[in-house]
Amino acid sequence: MSQAGPEIKITKTQEMVYEMKVGDVMNRSVISVYPNDRMSKLRGILRRNRISGLPVVEGDCLVGLVSIEDFIKWLADRQDDCPIRDRMTGKLETLYSDDPLVLAIGKFEKSGLGRFPVVDREQKKMVGILTKGDVIEGLLNKLEIDYHEEEIHRYRASHIFEDIEADGTTLLFQYVVKGQDYKQAGASSTRLKRTLKRLGLQPDVVRRVAIASYEAEMNQVIFTDGGNIRARVQPSRVFLEAEDAGPGIADIEKALEPGYSTAPDSVRELGFGAGMGLVNIKKSGDSFDIQSEPGKGTHVSVSFFTNRGKS
Amino acid sequence: MKLADLVETLGLEVKSAQNNLARQVTGAYVSDLLSDVIANSAEGNVWVTLQVHVNVVAVAVMKDLAGIILVNGREPQQDTVEKAEAEGIPLMVSGLPTFELAGRLYGLGIRSANVKVSAEPETG
Numbered sequence: 001m002s003q004a005g006p007e008i009k010i011t012k013t014q015e016m017v018y019e020m021k022v023g024d025v026m027n028r029s030v031i032s033v034y035p036n037d038r039m040s041k042l043r044g045i046l047r048r049n050r051i052s053g054l055p056v057v058e059g060d061c062l063v064g065l066v067s068i069e070d071f072i073k074w075l076a077d078r079q080d081d082c083p084i085r086d087r088m089t090g091k092l093e094t095l096y097s098d099d100p101l102v103l104a105i106g107k108f109e110k111s112g113l114g115r116f117p118v119v120d121r122e123q124k125k126m127v128g129i130l131t132k133g134d135v136i137e138g139l140l141n142k143l144e145i146d147y148h149e150e151e152i153h154r155y156r157a158s159h160i161f162e163d164i165e166a167d168g169t170t171l172l173f174q175y176v177v178k179g180q181d182y183k184q185a186g187a188s189s190t191r192l193k194r195t196l197k198r199l200g201l202q203p204d205v206v207r208r209v210a211i212a213s214y215e216a217e218m219n220q221v222i223f224t225d226g227g228n229i230r231a232r233v234q235p236s237r238v239f240l241e242a243e244d245a246g247p248g249i250a251d252i253e254k255a256l257e258p259g260y261s262t263a264p265d266s267v268r269e270l271g272f273g274a275g276m277g278l279v280n281i282k283k284s285g286d287s288f289d290i291q292s293e294p295g296k297g298t299h300v301s302v303s304f305f306t307n308r309g310k311s
Numbered sequence: 312m313k314l315a316d317l318v319e320t321l322g323l324e325v326k327s328a329q330n331n332l333a334r335q336v337t338g339a340y341v342s343d344l345l346s347d348v349i350a351n352s353a354e355g356n357v358w359v360t361l362q363v364h365v366n367v368v369a370v371a372v373m374k375d376l377a378g379i380i381l382v383n384g385r386e387p388q389q390d391t392v393e394k395a396e397a398e399g400i401p402l403m404v405s406g407l408p409t410f411e412l413a414g415r416l417y418g419l420g421i422r423s424a425n426v427k428v429s430a431e432p433e434t435g
Contacts, residue, residue, distance in 0.1 A: 186370070211350075270362065271367075277346055
């Protein structure tokens with residue numbers, strides 16, 4: 001929609017002051033005094049709480065407001081101590097807790113007052129107090145929350161499958177694994193896990209893929225000169241492949257037995273080579289295949305169905 | 312029980328992710344074989360081990376563990392601490408040997424995941 005004259009743009013803040021209510025941002029823990037309290041009592045209260053004014057309440061009823069100005073005036077007049085009732089401002093401007101924030105802002109501007117007592121519209125009881133500082137703090141808090149949500153949403157690519165128009169969609173993630181690099185070992189799987197999480201895959205699927213990928217990665221680190229790991233992600237399944245160029249597995253059947261390991265002692269000391277790698281890969285997947293030839297290399301493929309247990 | 316409670320009761324020295332101790336501990340797992348931990352630990356578990364190299368962090372991340380307790384006063388390697396800090400995994404050190412520490416954890420009511428322990432024999 002185009003508009004003649006200066007463009008009217010509603011900013012986020014403007015939108016917020018219409019949506020938010022006084023009750024959302026007001027201060028609920030209100031310090032108040034009784035009308036029969038002495039003026040001299042104010043000095044300590046104002047200083048201790050670092051406030052410049054406070055409501056005067058009788059029973060549940062708001063009867064006035066006394067500010068630091070009233071106190072200074074009383075000091076300047078050098079009168080004898082008297083009840084607060086005599087020096088307070090009795091004519092009261094109040095806000096209702098369900099008033100929109102924009103109304104409060106207008107009231108602050110027009111009156112030049114520093115605070116408004118907030119009253120419940122039905123019960124007419126005082127429920128809080130609102131200062132300009134409360135308004136600013138409330139707006140900043142809301143902005144922060146909104147920004148945080150926006151950030152999370154932007155970070156999530158979970159809607160990507162809905163956004164892509166195709167009869168079939170496959171996302172391919174590929175990672176290069178360096179052989180014998182124990183410092184970096186596991187890094188590829190950690191990255192893959194984070195990526196799948198961001199895609200919004202079910203946590204259970206993410207965990208299972210991560211386990212299989214980690215074990216495959218460790219096998220490549222321990223036994224080979226390196227290899228790569230690929231994950232193909234489709235809406236209904238994840239297909240994980242780990243491929244290397246050797247040395248290959250001589251006895252695949254034995255390698256699939258729990259506890260069977262050909263890892264050297266130096267590697268076992270680090271806690272690897274427990275003989276559980278392939279077992280764990282097989283266990284975490286919905287289907288598992290391994291092809292290996294000594295001197296040629298090993299190719300492991302695992303499928304994970306994303307709707308497992310749903311139907 | 313929260314990690315922070317374990318840190319306090321067992322006098323653990325926290326080496327990383329100091330601000331991540333509010334997590335609820337779902338149980339404990341004790342092992343020095345990484346594949347075994349991968350296969351048998353559960354999310355939110357605290358892992359007791361004497362392995363101090365950087366790969367323990369990857370395992371903890373992979374399994375969403377609450378934290379890692381190193382036994383026998385073993386000092387984690389510098390790169391382990393850095394990685395753990397980056398991943399938000401609390402590394403904690405206990406001066407106790409594994410058996411003693413596991414016993415203390417059990418005494419605090421921490422159990423293994425997925426293990427139903429039958430009624431304990433009454434003593435005395």
